Amino acid sequence: MSLPRQSQEFRDGVNIFLDYAYSVGNPQGEEILCPCAKCCNFLWGQRESIYSHLICFGFVKGYTRWVNHGESVIGMDVDTGDTGEIYSCDDIEGLLDERFRNVADVEGEKEGMNEDAKKFYNLVDEASKELYPGCKEFSTLSFTIRLYLLKCLHGWSNASFTSLLELLKEAIPNLNLPSSFNKAKAMVRDLGLDYKKIDACPNDCMLYWKEHENETCCHECGTSRWIEPAVVEGDISSKKAHNIPAKTLRHFPLIPRLQRLFMCSKTAKNMSWHQKERKKDGKLRHPADGQSWKDFDNRHSEFAKEPRNLRLGLASDGFNPFRTMSISHSTWPVILMTYNLPPWMCMKQEYFMLSLLIPGPKSPGNDIDVYLQPLIEELKELWELRVETYNAARNKTFQMHAALLWTISDFPAYAMLSGWSTKGKLACPSCNYGTCSSYLTHSRKMCYIGHRVFLPEEHPWRTNKRSFNGKEEHRKAPPLLEGMEVLSHLDSMENSFGKTKTKVNESPWRKRSIFFYLPYWKYNTSRHNLDLMHIEKNIVDSILGTLLDISGKTKDHLNARYDLKEIGIRKNLHPKEIRGHRKVKFAKACFSMTKAEKSIFCDVLKKAKLPDGAASNISRCVNLAERKVSGYKTHDAHFMLHYLLQIPIKSILPDSVAIPLIRLGSFFRQLCQKVITLEEIN
Incomplete structure (x- = not known):
């Protein structure tokens, strides 16, 4: 596939591929999916057409296993993008066995591993067992994980999963599978992919965690930890009542997941990409090229000396987990990204880490800090203490640290994570107390029209009255608040969480963010960032709504015209009342x-x-x-x-x-x- 397409070797290879594709049950006259770089296995064609496409355009990048033309999907390869190396996304045995099997044969090498790596060996042995005698496609572990995935995707109950395993073992006596759901779950748990359930107050006041683990009611609002069962008259049940928690947080431990990144030698090698292989020519390709990363390295030089120390980003947003949008429900996942990896890997779904799953039905709002406690504790441990980690690329154990560089969210979630209110007169977190705003009486919302302060002092727009708000702008841009300055504002603030409490606070700061409990957070340059895709969606909504004059979405409506009249600008757009009529007439805008x-x-x-x-x-x-x-x-x-x-x-x-x-x-x-x-x- 990598040979020049005009060469005879490439043409011979194309014929070999077509012979194989038509040898697996496809008569020569039938159509098959075209794997060229233009059709990308989406369009069908006959042999002559596909041959021409492959000569003209070549194969689609990364199509080294012909899953659409007869080869097995297990072991399907995915191209990484720039390095030319191929990484498997579905080869369970390859993930486990890729490094450890080679090491196990070397006498004495096993002594350098920690207990976690040795435990992983058991999975390698498990993965090497055949599903049944002569099976080459699946091992016990890979087949169990595939079944477990189907259970999660399609909502099978635990009992139905156990019944399926029993049926399979009864139908195929030689099948090497766990006998129940609990045993299958234990096998997956050994991968380090388990999660913990932590009960929470339904009013978001506290977690039943650590010293409060055994309490039965909230020490803030007094609400019961459990759902009160409905009492039916005359119902005398002999069964013992089972306590069901009113709200449960799912916590996916971060440390074992970060350690797993170093368990595969190819991934472990890429964990140092940001320092060893990144181009350093002054251009921005990766977060490591940015000023925030460099400032962090300059301040924490000991941390920066070890390139395998992890740099993380955090993202969170609400979504409706139900397929019908008629149900109002907001569940909040908290996801971490690892920026040590190259850009074509770090933002792929396979490397996202779900850390917390905050239950609905309502958004946690300002009380999200209550649910972030387990994650913050892990991040503090990863910064202050050493986590022993086995590196498969070097066959050595090292002491791993990790740091959270910033958060990424939309504007409402920005307020939840940072503690600064993004509503009202001082909504801009960058301008902070220097936000220029005014209230539009007729549209009944705040308007922010002081953006010219960020222009150079000699810019002609600063003196342009007609195009803006009728005034000249000579103020300087407000300085950005640094972390230490923010912390000084919040030193005397006491956090109060819970939906039942009335919060009387005239300051735009709603809380002292839990991220400030991380020792390095106050020194980070870019602590909270806005997601570009959300901004683009809002801009397109406004453009289309205004140009097409869509009711409820246009920014040019009667109340907006009255606001222009009140401010005293754009006189040609002011509404004019017709005498003797209730109707109002106003001129069309230039974009109508x-x-x-x-x-x-x-x-x-x-x-x-x-x-x-x-x-x-x-x-x-x-x-x-x-x-x-x-x-x-x-x-x-x-x-x-x-x-x-x-x-x-x-x-x-x-x-x-x-x-x-x-x-x-x-x-x-x-x-x-x-x-x-x-x-x-x-």
Whole structure:
């Protein structure tokens, strides 16, 4: 596959592939999936067509196991992106056996391992057992994990899983499988992928954890720990009542999961990529190229000396776990990312670590710190104490440390994690107490129009009254609050958690964030960050809602026009009341479109042909009859802002509107490049 496509060897290889693909039950005249780089195993074709495609475009990258053409899915390879190395995402035996089996044969090497690595050996032995005599596709462990995955995906009960195992063993006596669900769960637990249940107060006041583990009611609000059973008159049951907790936090221990990253030699090798293999040419490709990372290394030089010490990021957001959106429910996962890995690995789902699962039905809000306690305790341990970890790449044990660099969230979650209220007069966490805001009487919301303070002092827009709020802007940009300064504001603040407590606090600080219990947090440069995709989705919503004049989503409505009149700017847009009529007349804005123009705009989005995988079917989100666009996902908004909206905007709207919108899309497109320079950012 890596040979030049014009070479005879490549052509011979293509014929060998086609012979194999048609030898596994496909007659020569039938169509098969085309694996070329253009069709990507999505489109069907006959042999001659596929041969031409492979010669012209080559094979799709990473397709080294022909799972769509007869080979087994077990052991399917996934390309990492830049290094050319291939990593298995479904080969359980490869994960366990890849390093340890070679080491076990060397006399004396086993002595260098810690107890955790030796325990992992038992899994290697388990993985080497055949599922049944002569089975080459599955081992006992891999088959059990696949069954366990199906149980989780499809909601099988524990009893049904046990019954299935019993049926399989009865039908195939030689089958080497655990006999019950509990034994299968114990096998998975040995992988270090278990979780702990921690009961919580239903009002989010406290966790029944550590010294409060055996308490039966909340020491803050007095609410019972258990769900009170319904009492039915005349019901006399001989069964002993079983206490069911009112709310349960799932905690997935972080330390064993981080240790597992070093158990595979290929992954362990990449844990030092950020220092040993990263290009250091001043361009930004990875968080290690950023100023925050460098500031952290300069302050904590001992930590930075060991490249295998882990740098983590934390993300959290609420979602509805039920398929029907008519049920209002918000469950909050807390996920960690490992930034030691190269950029084509660290943001892949396989390397995300679910640390906490905070139950609903309501968002924890400001009380999220109550649920973050187990994670913060682990992070403190990973910073202050040494965690003995076996490194499979070197066959040595080292002392691992880890640090949390920042959080990533949308704007409401920003307030929950940082403690600064993102609502009201002082909503901007960057401007902080220097936020410039005013209340719009008619629209009944806050407006923030002081953004010109961030421009250079000689910029012509600072003296431009007409285009902005009718005033000149000569103030300097407010300084960013550093962690030490924030901590000085919060020294005297006492946290109070729980939904039942009334919080009287006029300060924009709602709490002292639990992250400040980490010794290094106050020195971090970028403690809390906003997720770009959420911002892009909000911007696209506003653009489409305003251009298409969608009710409830447009920013140009009657109340907005009255606000312009009250502020005293844009006089040509002020509403005019018609004498003797209740109706109000106001001029069209420069971005207003006629019905025919809206139809053309929607038609372009409806008929656009997009590359496979670039976005979902955006045409389904376009309603030509009503001239609306709705129901698109966040990634669709990302794609439209970067590439798609510019086409109808340029052909329909005047340059005074089209050029700023096109530049806005270009700004986000540049920001999302894989490689960007500091000059481009400035």
